Amino acid sequence: MISQEDLHHISKLSKIHLSEKEFEIYSMQIEKIIEYxxxxxEINLNESNDYKIxxxxxxxxxxxxxxxxxxxxxxxxxxxxxxxxxxGPKMT
Amino acid sequence: MTxxxxxxSIRQIHNGIKNxxxxxxxxxxxxxxxxxxxxxxxxxxxxxxxxKALENAKNIDKKIRDKEKIGILAGVVMGIKDNxxxxxxxxxxxxxxxxxxxPPYDATVVKRLKENGxxxxxxxxxxxxxxxxxxxxxxxxxxxxxxxxxxxxxxxSGGSAASVASGECTASLGSDTGGSVRCPASFxxxxxxxxxxGLVSRYGxxxxxxxxxxIGPVGRSVSDVSTLLxxxxxxxxxxxxxxxxxxxxxxxxxxxxxxxxxxxxxxxKPFKIGLLQDLTNKADKEVSQYVYRSIDLLKENHLECDxxxxxxxxxALPSYYTIASAEASSNLARYDNIRYGFExxxxxxxxxxxxxxSRSRFGSEVKRRIFVGTYVLSSGYYGKYYxxxxxxxxxxxHELKTLFQEYDILVLxxxxxxxxxxxxxxxDPLKMYLTDIYTVIANLAGIPAISLPxxxxxxxxxxxxxxxxxFKEKNLLAVSTILERMVNIKKYADVx
Numbered sequence: 001m002i003s004q005e006d007l008h009h010i011s012k013l014s015k016i017h018l019s020e021k022e023f024e025i026y027s028m029q030i031e032k033i034i035e036y037x038x039x040x041x042e043i044n045l046n047e048s049n050d051y052k053i054x055x056x057x058x059x060x061x062x063x064x065x066x067x068x069x070x071x072x073x074x075x076x077x078x079x080x081x082x083x084x085x086x087x088g089p090k091m092t
Numbered sequence: 093m094t095x096x097x098x099x100x101s102i103r104q105i106h107n108g109i110k111n112x113x114x115x116x117x118x119x120x121x122x123x124x125x126x127x128x129x130x131x132x133x134x135x136x137x138x139x140x141x142x143x144k145a146l147e148n149a150k151n152i153d154k155k156i157r158d159k160e161k162i163g164i165l166a167g168v169v170m171g172i173k174d175n176x177x178x179x180x181x182x183x184x185x186x187x188x189x190x191x192x193x194x195p196p197y198d199a200t201v202v203k204r205l206k207e208n209g210x211x212x213x214x215x216x217x218x219x220x221x222x223x224x225x226x227x228x229x230x231x232x233x234x235x236x237x238x239x240x241x242x243x244x245x246x247x248x249s250g251g252s253a254a255s256v257a258s259g260e261c262t263a264s265l266g267s268d269t270g271g272s273v274r275c276p277a278s279f280x281x282x283x284x285x286x287x288x289x290g291l292v293s294r295y296g297x298x299x300x301x302x303x304x305x306x307i308g309p310v311g312r313s314v315s316d317v318s319t320l321l322x323x324x325x326x327x328x329x330x331x332x333x334x335x336x337x338x339x340x341x342x343x344x345x346x347x348x349x350x351x352x353x354x355x356x357x358x359x360x361k362p363f364k365i366g367l368l369q370d371l372t373n374k375a376d377k378e379v380s381q382y383v384y385r386s387i388d389l390l391k392e393n394h395l396e397c398d399x400x401x402x403x404x405x406x407x408a409l410p411s412y413y414t415i416a417s418a419e420a421s422s423n424l425a426r427y428d429n430i431r432y433g434f435e436x437x438x439x440x441x442x443x444x445x446x447x448x449x450s451r452s453r454f455g456s457e458v459k460r461r462i463f464v465g466t467y468v469l470s471s472g473y474y475g476k477y478y479x480x481x482x483x484x485x486x487x488x489x490h491e492l493k494t495l496f497q498e499y500d501i502l503v504l505x506x507x508x509x510x511x512x513x514x515x516x517x518x519x520d521p522l523k524m525y526l527t528d529i530y531t532v533i534a535n536l537a538g539i540p541a542i543s544l545p546x547x548x549x550x551x552x553x554x555x556x557x558x559x560x561x562x563f564k565e566k567n568l569l570a571v572s573t574i575l576e577r578m579v580n581i582k583k584y585a586d587v588x
Contacts (some may be wrong), residue, residue, distance in 0.1 A: 001245050002467070006467070007463070009470075010463050010467050010470070011448075011463070011464045012463050013464060013466050013470065014421065014451075014466045015425075015444070015447050015448045015451055016448055016451045016452050016454065016459055016462065016463075017154040017445075017448040017449050017451070018452065022371055026460065026463060029460060029521050029522075030460065030464060030467070031466055032465055032521075033212050033413070033460070033521060033522060033525075034467065036409075036410060036462070036522055036525075037410045037413060037414055037464075037468070037481075038410075039183045039406070039410045039475055040410050040411065040414065040476075040477060040480040040481055040484060041409060041476065041480065042407075043405070043407065043483050043487075045475070045479060045480060045483055050526045062332075063329045063330070068440065069198075070196065072179070072180070072194075072195075072196025072197070073571060076331075078199065079192070079430070079431060079432055080430070080437075080438060086430060087433060087438060088430045088441050088443070088446075089438035089441040089442055089443050089445075089446035089447075090438075090441070091442075091443050092443065092445075
């Protein structure tokens, strides 16, 4: 059961603002989805199976950190440009 | 009116250009003309890069005239799903959040295609950040099914499948997190492959659910898909989950006789195909009858087939949506609309309100998945959902491993239903999720799976799905080739 309070908390954690109308819609939809996911509750975590997660050898190897000069278009990529700086909202 | 190019395979296009039967410029001009005539209705492309495509075509023609070496895919025209990075070509993920994003680098798959002479014609429509099964959750609106414009094209790589089916490109790339290549391939009557996890580099693929997603090729024939897989697969130092290139040798299946393919399959031990009976019987009759018919065709070719089942699939969809949403909530936390994004003046905002206000402009499905992901990872629920989803994933993988000791290929429907009307399921997210019920299995297990067109029901395409053990793409492609020759289905939609 997802309460309005739960959804307010999730919205805060996700940093996504919702209007009151959206709260109504999303709380109904998410409750239905979570109910469906509750099927997983039947699984017993202590029951073992033979499968073990295998890690391939190269997953832990890091490539050499080689400097490659950036050739992209900085100006095109930069948003809220202010004399060479990216302008953001105030920190409080 | 038919055009000589419309049924050409990758090999025919490349050879035609190389042997100067036609020029690369002529072929690209044909594709551009096709896009201009068709895409207004189909809406497969987000961005079309005509000038660059024509420039590249002219360069290929010049190289041929000057007797210079050309790449093995020179002249082939491809579209790329809009969540795969292309240098200086807008990559929006069909989202307002990246509406003006020009990547400073190419994804490894794009780099490999370009190195082999592929011409990129543009970027293809998709569900926002790959989250959806119909391409209805796109900022530019839905891609329509080229076989009937009132119906969905499938998703999330709807643009990748519809553009190939409607002849707006030779082939395309999509990405498959829970069926996003196979579902639209099935709905649009083209071939779509999800490779084994780790076979194809994900470097440059905009992250949604890293532990499940793979980039995969879409084409009008198994041979085209096989050719593309050969080019894009293999080790990449920029993606540590990729494997060495030992697994990337694929036959030129279009050059082999069917008898030869069958004999190769049975070389070491009798090749065995398993029909996943329970899942097939639960699908709509229009779909399941084609699966049974395909099995009959394989039996006619003296391939051993019998029925089997997997028990743990009841947990597949809840497990998939738990893991995918959890990873999405983490991956999409980076979108703060500061470094890139849409125009929203920061003046007058404080940091948190700017962040939450701009993020409220994510589309409805993305927000739903972020909320579900945040919930299942939140304190008190992690063990109940995420841990159990991982356990279910491991159970499914284990059960399939056991089955693959007996069977070489498993067969089931790609999607249990026929394509449905645009808007039909949009208000019921859970109903929409059920579209993925047969495709998520391969993503959870990390195994390869292909969707192959096998027929039409009421004018709408039907696809079947074949799955193999990890890195056994070769078997998957071989059986698909046999079946493709037997069913001989139309894969070029020219109805509008």
